[in-house]
Amino acid sequence: MKVVNDNSCGWINDLDKRANIKTLVKDQSCDWLIVGAGYTGLSAARKLSEIHPNQKIIIVDAQLAGEGASGRNSGYLVDTTLNDGFISNKDLSNYKKKTDIYRLGIDVVKKFIKEHQVDCEWNESGKYFASSNQKDRKILENFSKTLLKLNFEHDILEKDDLGKRLGTNFYNIALYTKGGILLHPGKLVRAMIDILPNNVELLENSQLNKWSKNSDTIICKFKNHKITTKKIIFCTNGFLKSLGIKNNYNFPLTLTASMTRPLTDTEYKSIGEPKEWGVLPVRPMGATIRMTKDKRILIRNTAEAHNPFKMSKLDLENRSFKQKLGVKKRFPNLPYDIIESSWSGVVSRTRNGSQIFEKIDGNIYVAGCYNGSGIGVGALFGEQIAIKASNEHTKEIETIELRNKPTWLPPQPFLDLGVKTRLIYERIRARLEI
Numbered sequence: 001m002k003v004v005n006d007n008s009c010g011w012i013n014d015l016d017k018r019a020n021i022k023t024l025v026k027d028q029s030c031d032w033l034i035v036g037a038g039y040t041g042l043s044a045a046r047k048l049s050e051i052h053p054n055q056k057i058i059i060v061d062a063q064l065a066g067e068g069a070s071g072r073n074s075g076y077l078v079d080t081t082l083n084d085g086f087i088s089n090k091d092l093s094n095y096k097k098k099t100d101i102y103r104l105g106i107d108v109v110k111k112f113i114k115e116h117q118v119d120c121e122w123n124e125s126g127k128y129f130a131s132s133n134q135k136d137r138k139i140l141e142n143f144s145k146t147l148l149k150l151n152f153e154h155d156i157l158e159k160d161d162l163g164k165r166l167g168t169n170f171y172n173i174a175l176y177t178k179g180g181i182l183l184h185p186g187k188l189v190r191a192m193i194d195i196l197p198n199n200v201e202l203l204e205n206s207q208l209n210k211w212s213k214n215s216d217t218i219i220c221k222f223k224n225h226k227i228t229t230k231k232i233i234f235c236t237n238g239f240l241k242s243l244g245i246k247n248n249y250n251f252p253l254t255l256t257a258s259m260t261r262p263l264t265d266t267e268y269k270s271i272g273e274p275k276e277w278g279v280l281p282v283r284p285m286g287a288t289i290r291m292t293k294d295k296r297i298l299i300r301n302t303a304e305a306h307n308p309f310k311m312s313k314l315d316l317e318n319r320s321f322k323q324k325l326g327v328k329k330r331f332p333n334l335p336y337d338i339i340e341s342s343w344s345g346v347v348s349r350t351r352n353g354s355q356i357f358e359k360i361d362g363n364i365y366v367a368g369c370y371n372g373s374g375i376g377v378g379a380l381f382g383e384q385i386a387i388k389a390s391n392e393h394t395k396e397i398e399t400i401e402l403r404n405k406p407t408w409l410p411p412q413p414f415l416d417l418g419v420k421t422r423l424i425y426e427r428i429r430a431r432l433e434i
C-alpha cells in the first residue's frame with residue numbers, strides 16, 4: 001500500500017513549492033535512520049545532528065516532508081485537553097502528568113521558533129471548549145474544578161459574551177483557557193524542514209516497505225533500494241501499525257477538515273469583526289472550529305476508522321459537505337458556498353489516550369500517538385527519543401516516562417468493531433455539535 005494524500009490542504013497550499021527534493025536512488029548505509037518527516041521525525045533529526053555531528057543521519061518520508069498530519073492539523077498547541085472531571089486524587093495526578101507533558105511541548109516549540117525566528121502566525125490567544133448544549137455545563141464545571149486545582153487560568157463564559165467574542169450565537173456555554181496557542185501548522189513544519197542541518201540527509205517520496213533486524217544492523221527495504229542502519233527511530237505516527245510497530249497498542253484514525261476562503265470585509269463586519277479564536281468541542285466527536293488570522297474559518301468535524309492510505313475524492317467531498325453544513329449552522333448569514341479547501345489526515349490513537357515513547361529493541365526506537373496534541377508533544381517526543389536513543393538522560397525523559405503507558409488493544413476483527421461502535425456512540429452524543 002502506498003501513502004497517498006490529497007493535495008487540497010489549505011495550510012499546505014499557503015506555502016511556496018519546495019525545490020531540490022531528493023529521493024532514495026541507490027543503496028545506502030547510515031548510523032541513524034529516522035522514518036517519517038513530520039514534527040516528530042524532524043525534531044528527532046535536528047536533535048541527533050546536534051548530539052552526533054559526525055555521524056550519518058538519514059530521514060525518509062513516503063511523501064513530501066511535513067505534508068502528513070503535521071502540515072494538515074488544526075493548529076492548536078494545547079496546554080490542556082478536556083476530561084470529564086475527576087473523582088479521585090489518582091485521576092488528578094494522572095491529568096497533571098499529561099499537562100506536564102503539554103507544557104514541555106509548548107516550551108520546545110517556543111524555543112524552536114525563537115531560535116530560528118520562525119513566523120508561524122503564533123498567537124497566544126487561549127482557546128475555548130464550547131457547546132451549544134446546556135447539558136454540557138456540568139462537564140465544564142467539573143473541568144473547571146480540575147483546572148483550578150492545577151492553577152490553570154480559565155473562565156466559564158455564557159452565550160452573550162461568546163457571541164461577541166466568536167461572532168456566532170451558536171454556543172451557549174464555554175470554558176475559556178488562557179493558555180494554549182494558535183498557529184499555522186504548515187509554516188511551523190516547513191521551518192523544521194528548512195533548518196535541517198547539513199549532516200542530515202532528507203529523502204522524500206521514499207516509502208519504507210519492509211524492515212528486518214540482522215544481528216546489530218537493521219535492513220530497510222524501499223521500492224528499488226535499501227538502507228542499512230545501525231539505529232532506527234520510527235516516527236510514522238498514524239502509520240506505525242502498517243510497519244508492524246506496537247501493533248497491539250495503537251490504531252489509525254482519519255480526520256477531515258475544511259477551510260473557507262478569507263471572509264470579505266462586509267462578511268467579517270456582519271459577524272462583528274471577532275479577533276482570531278479557536279473552539280474545541282466539549283464532546284470528543286463535536287467540531288473543532290477556528291477563525292484564522294486572515295479571517296478564514298476552519299472546521300474539523302469527523303474522525304473515522306478509514307483506510308489510512310487514501311481517501312477517495314468522493315469520500316472527501318461527502319465529508320466536505322458536512323463541514324459546509326457545520327459552518328452554515330454557526331454562521332447562518334454567511335454565503336453557503338465559501339469552503340475553498342478540504343483535506344484528510346491520519347493520526348494515531350491508543351486505547352487510554354497515552355502516548356508511545358519507547359525503546360523496542362537494542363537499536364530500535366519509536367515515538368508517536370498524540371491524538372490532538374501532536375504539535376507540542378510530537379516536537380518534544382522527537383527531540384527526547386533522539387536523546388534516549390543516544391543513551392543520554394534528561395529531566396524531560398523522566399517526566400515523559402512517568403505518564404501512564406498505553407494499554408493493550410484486542411486483535412482484529414474485535415478492534416475494528418470496538419472502535420467503530422465507540423465512534424458511532426460518540427457521534428450520537430455529539431450530534432448537536434457537529
Ligand SMILES: Cc1cc2nc3c(=O)[nH]c(=O)nc-3n(C[C@H](O)[C@H](O)[C@H](O)COP(=O)(O)OP(=O)(O)OC[C@H]3O[C@@H](n4cnc5c(N)ncnc54)[C@H](O)[C@@H]3O)c2cc1C
Pocket residue numbers: 003035036037038039040041060061062063064065066067068069070071072073074075076077078206207208209235236237238239243255256257300344345346347367368369370371372373374375376378
Ligand atoms: C485534521 C487534523 C487536525 C489535527 N489538529 C491538531 C491540533 O489542532 N493540535 C495538535 O496538536 N494536533 C493536531 N492533530 C494531530 C497532529 O497533526 C499529529 O499528532 C502530529 O502531526 C503528529 O506528528 P508526527 O510527526 O508524529 O506524524 P505525521 O505528521 O503524521 O508524520 C508521519 C510521517 O510518516 C510518513 N510515513 C508514513 N509511513 C511511512 C513509511 N512506510 N515510510 C516512510 N514514511 C512514512 C508520513 O508520510 C508522514 O509524513 C491533528 C491532525 C489532523 C489530521
